[in-house]
Amino acid sequence: MVSTRLTQPLRLSMSDREPGKSAPFTPRLSKEQTEALIGGSNLFLKACPGSGKTRTVAARVAAELSNDKTLAMLSYTNVGAREVAAAVVIDHSVVLKVEDFVGTVHAFLNKFVLHPFGHLVTRSDVSMSIDPDEAQARMPVGVKSAMFEFRMxxxxxxxxxxxxxxxxxMAITKAKRKAGREGYVNYSDSIFVCRLVLSRYPAIAEALAKRFDEIIVDEAQDTSAMQLECLRLIARAGLKSLVLVGDYDQTIYEFIGSSPGGCDGLATELGLKTVALSENYRSSQLICDMTARIRGGGPADRATGEHASLQVAPKLLLYKEGGERQLVEQFESIIVAAGIAAESKAILIRTGAAASKIKGTAIRTPLDSPFKEFIDVGATELVTFEQYKSLERVLVKRSFGRNHGLSLDRSLVRSHVAEFVDDLPELEGDLFTWLAEASRSLDAHAQALSPATTTPVSTVEPPESSKGVTADLWVVPENPAIGVDTIHSAKGLSIDAVMLVGMPRMYQWPTDAENWAAGIDAVVGFRPNEALRVGYVALTRARQLNVLALPSDTDEGLIARYESAGFERTKF
Structure with a gap:
């Protein structure tokens, strides 16, 4: 099967384009973006916030697919990878082949390395399965498997x-190896197993390298050192082209293993050509100037989009601890006073608990599987592909005690899941009662799915902590006027007006206000830490207006530094 276009195909070879010839797929691209499109193979695309990297990468993918190339489009999240894939279809009318892959780095390695070959290093008699519950069940008492991981x-x-x-x-290592021999790993251990496979069996790495003409990794700065090592082994095994897309200053997942320095190191080791995208199509120049001061060092990005010349300065607001709920109303007043037409508005803060405080809602207690999957589906009107797949895994495991090494009629599994979703009651009333009803419904489907010779399905009771909790606390509100959420949830978004809220001193040391000011007037060579990068990512989401809300006891010296970076103080 080859890639097709709904209109006449336009073909462009990334490596063999004749000098001086114009490139198709480029009418909407800038000179910088076009260089990324036709820059040859093996690239390191450094993209500033709002640079249009999705549009750029989509154009490159469309051109490659129209030359019958086979690609893997990877990102830190499924959402990121699918945004690129959607742009390929919508903007260029190019259809992906079944041989292409779209998904996370983790899913890519699991599909092509762990599941088919992981047993070679774990000595398992069955194919490997990512099952955190089974991996945990084999750990010593009181030890959480996810809190321990393998080094290189x-x-x-x-x-x-x-x-x-x-x-x-020694005890933890023994338990993890025992789980591996029985076919189970948790998420982090699965990548370690993939690295072992690729390093011990070069022929597997070579076969994977030959399967794809190019692997593109978006948000590459968020990949872990272990994932980068797997990519290095594949690249060294003969991969024709590796394209890394990222920005060190937007790394905000270092706390769970991302390796921004490792990303730069891999690009250097493999000799990837660096192409910079420094034109910002999202924000005003005033916002670009301010965020450049915040991140510390280097020239400001060039604002070239719709709001480039907008003369609305970033605002700084001081709030009293205990008055967080007033921030929503104050934010709306600032937007009105600024005279902008803000269709999207968001208040961003570091933690979910702090976001709940601003919204005035109770803090939601985290739930384990399978109840997390029940809530995820029950809380939304539109069930995603990933949620259906999660429920399929839960159903199969409930039916057979495991979800791998089985020959199943997958269409039958999907049919049971679809019926389960349709039968879920409205998410309301007592949470324990709702979860118990959902669990009994799944049990019925599990019993119907499993053969009569299997062990009877055992009922799983909801946690006691869910008793007396209102179920509709989990319901996702439809299009609130102002969204309130964590900074990490806003990664990759463009928002007309953003309020970034710094948390009071009692929650941390140093404070958000101190961390986020660390780059202002920094010396040459300054490298922002993750705390600063988190604030930077939030501020760079804004198209038209930024508001920074800090506790009222913030030091005046810090406030003066923010004012020097372009913030104007606002009072209520």
Whole structure:
């Protein structure tokens, strides 16, 4: 099967384009973006916020697919990868082939390495499965499997770098290896197994390298050191082209293993050509100037989009602790006073608990599987593909006690899941009662799916903590006038007006206000830490207006620094 276009195909070879010839797929691209499109193979695309990297990468993908190339389009999240894929179809009318891959780096390695070959290094008799519950069940009492991961050399470390005795390390290693022999790994261990496969069996790495003409990794700065090592092994095995797309200053997942320095190092080692996208199509120049001061060092991005010349300065607001709920109303007043037409508005803060405080809602207690999957589906009108797949895994495991090494009629599994979703009651009333009803419904489908010879399905009771909790607390509101959420949830979004809220001193040391001011007037060579990068990502979401809300006891010296960076103080 070849890629097709709904109109006459336009073909462009990335590596063999004749000098001086104009490139198709470029009418909507700038000179910078066009260079990324036709820049040859093996690129490191450094993209500033709002640079139109999705549009640029989509144009490159469309051109490659129209030359019958086979591609893997990877990102840190499924949403990111599918945004590119959607742009390929919508903007260029190019259809992806079944041989192409769209998804996360994690899913890519699991599909092509872990599931078919992981057993070679774990010595399992069945194909490997990512099952955190089964992996946890084999751990020593009181030890959480997810809190310990393998280093490159195979030794165990605590994810928070806490002290681990030799005896504990040996016991945890033994438990993880036992789980592996039985076919189970958790999420982080699965990538370690993939690295072992690719390093111990070069022929597998070579076969994977030959399967794709190009692997594109969006948000590459958020990939972990272990994932980068897997990509390095594939690239070294003969991959024709690797394209990394990212921005060090937007790394906000270092706390769970992302390796921005490793990304730069891999690009250098493999000799990837660096192409910079420094034109910002999202924000005004005033916002670009301010965020450049915040991140510390380097020239400001060039605003070239619809709001480039908008003369609305960023605002700084001081709020009293305990008055967080007033921020929504104050934000709306500032937007009105600025005279902008803001169709999208968001208040961003670091934690979900702090966001609940601003919204005036109760803090939602996290739920484990399968109740998390029940809530995810029950809380929304539109069930996503990922949610259906999660429910399929839950149903199969409930039916057979495992979700791998089975020969199943997948259409039958999907049919049961669809019926389960349709039968879910309205998410309201007592949460424990709702979860229990959902669990009994799944049990009925599991019993119908499993053969009569299998062990009877055992009912799983909801956690006691869900008793007395209002179920509709989890319902996702439809298009609130002002969204209130965490900074991490806004990654990749463009928002007309953004309020970034710094948390009071009692929650941390140093404070958000101190962390986010660290780059202002920084010396040459300054590298922002993750706390600063989190604030930077929030501020760079804004198209027209930024408001920074800080606690009223913020030091005047800090406030003066923010004012020097372009903020104007606003009072109520």
């Amino acid at each position: 050399d195979g030794t165990i470390r605590h994810t928070k770098d806490k002290y681990v005795s030799d005896a504990q390390r």
